[in-house]
Amino acid sequence: MNVFEKADTVWQKPWLYWPLLPAIALATPLTFAPYYHFWLMPLLFGALIKLTELRPQYAARSAYLFGLIGYTAQFYWIHTALHTVSGLPNLYAVPLTFLLPAFLALYPAVAFWLANKFNVSRTVRIGLVIPLVWTLTEFARERLLTGFAWGALGYSQIADFSPLAGFAPLGGIHLVTLATALTGAWLVLLLDGKRGRLKQRAVAAGALVAVLSAGYIGKQIEFTRPDGSSATVALAQGNIPQTLKWTPEQFFPTVKRYYEQVAGSRADIVILPETAIPMMRQDLPQGLIDQFAARAKANGSALAIGISQYTSDGLGYENAVINLTDYQPERPDHIPYYAKNHLVPFGEYKPLPWLTEPLYQLMNMPLADFKRGGDAQTPFQMANQKVAFNICYEDGFGDELIASAKQSTLLANASNMAWYGKSNAMFQHLQQSQARSMELGRYMVRSTNTGATAIIDPKGRIVSQTVPDTEAVLEGKIEGYTGETPYMKMGGSLPLIILLGLAAAVLFAAGKRRR
Numbered sequence: 001m002n003v004f005e006k007a008d009t010v011w012q013k014p015w016l017y018w019p020l021l022p023a024i025a026l027a028t029p030l031t032f033a034p035y036y037h038f039w040l041m042p043l044l045f046g047a048l049i050k051l052t053e054l055r056p057q058y059a060a061r062s063a064y065l066f067g068l069i070g071y072t073a074q075f076y077w078i079h080t081a082l083h084t085v086s087g088l089p090n091l092y093a094v095p096l097t098f099l100l101p102a103f104l105a106l107y108p109a110v111a112f113w114l115a116n117k118f119n120v121s122r123t124v125r126i127g128l129v130i131p132l133v134w135t136l137t138e139f140a141r142e143r144l145l146t147g148f149a150w151g152a153l154g155y156s157q158i159a160d161f162s163p164l165a166g167f168a169p170l171g172g173i174h175l176v177t178l179a180t181a182l183t184g185a186w187l188v189l190l191l192d193g194k195r196g197r198l199k200q201r202a203v204a205a206g207a208l209v210a211v212l213s214a215g216y217i218g219k220q221i222e223f224t225r226p227d228g229s230s231a232t233v234a235l236a237q238g239n240i241p242q243t244l245k246w247t248p249e250q251f252f253p254t255v256k257r258y259y260e261q262v263a264g265s266r267a268d269i270v271i272l273p274e275t276a277i278p279m280m281r282q283d284l285p286q287g288l289i290d291q292f293a294a295r296a297k298a299n300g301s302a303l304a305i306g307i308s309q310y311t312s313d314g315l316g317y318e319n320a321v322i323n324l325t326d327y328q329p330e331r332p333d334h335i336p337y338y339a340k341n342h343l344v345p346f347g348e349y350k351p352l353p354w355l356t357e358p359l360y361q362l363m364n365m366p367l368a369d370f371k372r373g374g375d376a377q378t379p380f381q382m383a384n385q386k387v388a389f390n391i392c393y394e395d396g397f398g399d400e401l402i403a404s405a406k407q408s409t410l411l412a413n414a415s416n417m418a419w420y421g422k423s424n425a426m427f428q429h430l431q432q433s434q435a436r437s438m439e440l441g442r443y444m445v446r447s448t449n450t451g452a453t454a455i456i457d458p459k460g461r462i463v464s465q466t467v468p469d470t471e472a473v474l475e476g477k478i479e480g481y482t483g484e485t486p487y488m489k490m491g492g493s494l495p496l497i498i499l500l501g502l503a504a505a506v507l508f509a510a511g512k513r514r515r
Contacts, residue, residue, distance in 0.1 A: 339373025
């Protein structure tokens with residue numbers, strides 16, 4: 001028995017196995033922003049595979065525990081939103097904080113449960129089956145019950161020096177997830193210390209070199225191109241605490257702060273964050289919108305403002321960004337706008353009002369039941385750019401942004417992350433914007449209330465960024481881009497997922513024949 005086989009024997013011991021599993025799960029936040037230790041995720045995923053192999057009878061339970069602890073560590077800021085900001089008592093806030101991770105952890109458990117149903121060789125199960133089913137279940141996690149894509153393996157690779165990030169424009173974040181899972185799985189096969197497995201290790205080494213090289217090459221290719229236009233942008237960060245944002249006494253100080261930020265900029269495009277003006281557009285004091293529009297026009301700026309508004313029938317309300325570039329005071333109801341379409345469950349709409357309404361009565365959560373704005377909304381014409389907007393949570397769903405991005409030269413995100421205090425939520429969200437820039441091959445500008453306000457280039461690199469939790473205006477220059485990445489030409493992730501599903505079905509069928 002060599003040293004590796006002895007180590008396997010020791011790691012199987014319950015006194016080491018069960019503490020080691022939570023330890024690797026607790027390390028997963030380090031792989032995402034703001035830490036960007038992308039190299040760590042394949043190692044952690046490989047460690048998970050190895051541990052489940054040592055105690056296969058506990059594979060699904062081990063994967064569930066990994067997911068429960070990992071997602072709780074990544075999304076601890078749910079408690080901040082529920083208790084610190086919304087005022088929900090800890091009696092409810094603490095268990096509700098664990099509710100989302102407890103649900104999300106079902107997906108890793110299902111992935112490893114399914115993988116064990118394949119009657120294939122160990123090499124095929126580790127090297128192909130586990131990465132395939134993991135990617136398929138993460139796709140399901142993004143889609144089912146409105147979806148929650150945060151924490152996908154692929155986002156850990158959206159970093160400056162990660163070669164696997166190069167798969168984002170080729171097939172989207174799910175292809176990056178697949179490449180990450182394959183890398184972790186092949187590391188397990190490469191480092192296998194058992195005798196007589198030289199061929200396996202050689203194949204794994206070759207596969208690792210191939211996937212890393214392919215990602216690196218993909219990162220160098222320019223799939224989209226500048227259209228010859230450029231513009232200066234000013235991105236407002238008001239830094240209004242969420243606990244004060246919607247109080248009546250804070251309204252005029254908030255408006256004054258944002259007006260001064262608009263007045264102080266001569267940028268071609270000025271953008272204010274999500275719900276920057278904390279009142280329904282139709283309820284604003286008369287002439288307020290006129291003042292913002294006139295000041296921006298006098299400065300030579302095209303202006304977009306995040307604000308809530310009543311729907312056209314007056315029966316609901318929308319989370320919107322309005323375009324005041326060509327505003328006409330005599331036609332105040334004819335303002336081009338973008339209305340958020342992918343809403344946050346339990347935050348912006350109530351999926352189970354009969355069950356959750358009592359909790360809302362305990363929280364300070366205004367506007368918790370928005371209406372959807374609709375798919376593929378037309379980009380804004382602002383200065384010399386066609387700007388495709390999305391609002392906050394929508395930035396986590398690349399497939400839904402393709403239709404508008406095809407018509408645009410610039411991407412913009414308006415967000416309010418003040419719900420999550422001084423947590424990592426704002427940086428994890430920033431990393432999603434970096435992924436969207438790479439997938440869609442365009443600059444992304446982000447205007448946020450508290451952070452992370454930033455300018456991101458088409459390669460996903462952060463060009464400039466404000467200091468979080470400060471009042472600031474980020475100014476910089478962008479170029480307009482045109483063209484489509486392979487991911488855009490495919491129309492999203494579905495072709496990749498169908499292909500992976502067929503591959504999994506073929507392997508499963510081959511295993512049944514083998515039996």
